[in-house]
Amino acid sequence: MSASSPAELTSPGHGGGLRDIRQSRFLLKLLVRKELKVRYRGSVLGLLWSYVKPGVQFIVFYIALGVFLGLERSPRNPEGLPNYAVYLFSGIVLINFFSEALGNASRSIVNNGNLIKKIYLPRELFPVASVWVSAVHFFPQLVVLVAGCLLAGWHPNVFQLLAAVAGFAIVGLLATGLGLLFGSANVYFRDSENLVDMLLMVATWASPVMYAWSMVEEKLGAAWFAVYQANPITIGVELFHYAFWFPTTDGTTAMPPNLFTLWTPLGLVIALAVVILGQYTFRRLEGRFAQEL
């Protein structure tokens, strides 16, 4: 750290992309902490809100869809899903994580414009920090989910727990990749934000969160069902069902065919491809962030 250190001449402003984040872990940690502190400042319940909100969402959906629309299995409705509440919630928490992560990551560059215009730092930090913040908010929801599962007689094996990790990883990577893509595009076209909002609305219904995958297969036929299945969010939700809901049932409900042999690896590959695409677009666009913001 002395003035006479014989450092090499380097070109400023040419970052190494996501790799730079490894050197900036301290800053990443502080950015995540800032986000959390600012969000819950002056609120009495603080982080408790992240338990209350999904809890209420869950109860409303459960009553409206499970009871009124009759999706819960009962003597009068043998076609329904057993433990519909757990089924629903295990999908919702993952979708919540994805929505928050992608929504905030897409806005992160514009929202931090003041800083980006003035100080050089690895700008990938902002979308990545958004995904981390969402992961922190995901945790209390996971706690509520596990509590619900235990009440319903949950007894998972190690493989089922690993399925949850895989599902979370797929969705987290997808959110990071899309966050980089839309976060950088948003600097040039503020329409990107609206596009993301629309995408998120579709995402909830384009995955078997509220309904069972078998209904989709019935209606779409094999070819279109394969397209439906290739959605990484769908794969993530199904993995979550396998990890949290399936072990609470008698184990007679079928899981989507080839979930582990085909769809899970494919989901990971697609999510990674999206990260690479997002990173590529981000690096193409970031050179002009400071002047466009």
Add this chain to the structure above:
Amino acid sequence: MVNAIEVSDISKQFVLRHTRSIKEAVVWLAKGRKGDLSEKFHALKNVSVEVRTGETVALLGLNGSGKSTLLKHISGVMLPDSGTVRTRGRVAGLIEVGAGFHPDLSGRDNVFLNGAILGMTEQQVKDRFDEIVEFSEIGQFIDTEVKFYSSGMYLRLAFSVAVHTDPEVFLIDEILAVGDEPFQRKCIDKIQELARDGKTLVVVSHDLDLVSRICDRGILLEHGNVTFDGPIHEAVSILRA
């Protein structure tokens, strides 16, 4: 002596007027893409500057002459359209005091956050924390949210963090004009101390007496062109003429 900053023949164009209307874009396409859709101008034009390690340089010029733009290229915030910029060692920009401060966080949290933004490690911030607070004269208010600070207090803390990041190259853009008289003097003393320690300084300021005291060399910018580069007193006298 080696060079700390090498700016070679850089140019930068900005768009003067964005044509964001679809109608105009359609007309432009229909006419066979004749002319430019948006007006551009050179904020920097074929600028070359070399600064040796330990030099103290003042960037002078009227408002809009491209001083801030040049500093942003040196810090890496902006990339040139053509030409290259190279720097040696860590560069810290005091482009604007308090960029990266969050009003809802306490002074303490802001010291850590801003230190990290300016490239300090966790250990470095911890080691220098007391020094930073002492220099800023914030005292017991360090745990108060920054939004309750007076503008002077805010400035003092931000400046204090920045000077304690210990980079090789310091870029200072018009931040010395703020703050009260005693603290201003303290900042200037600190900057002179940095210069004596062999740090490289590039300073933008409208206070010509001040830059004459701090800097040895003056570079004059006019509409994005370097019109003079030499001893500070000559640069100042050209500007005063």
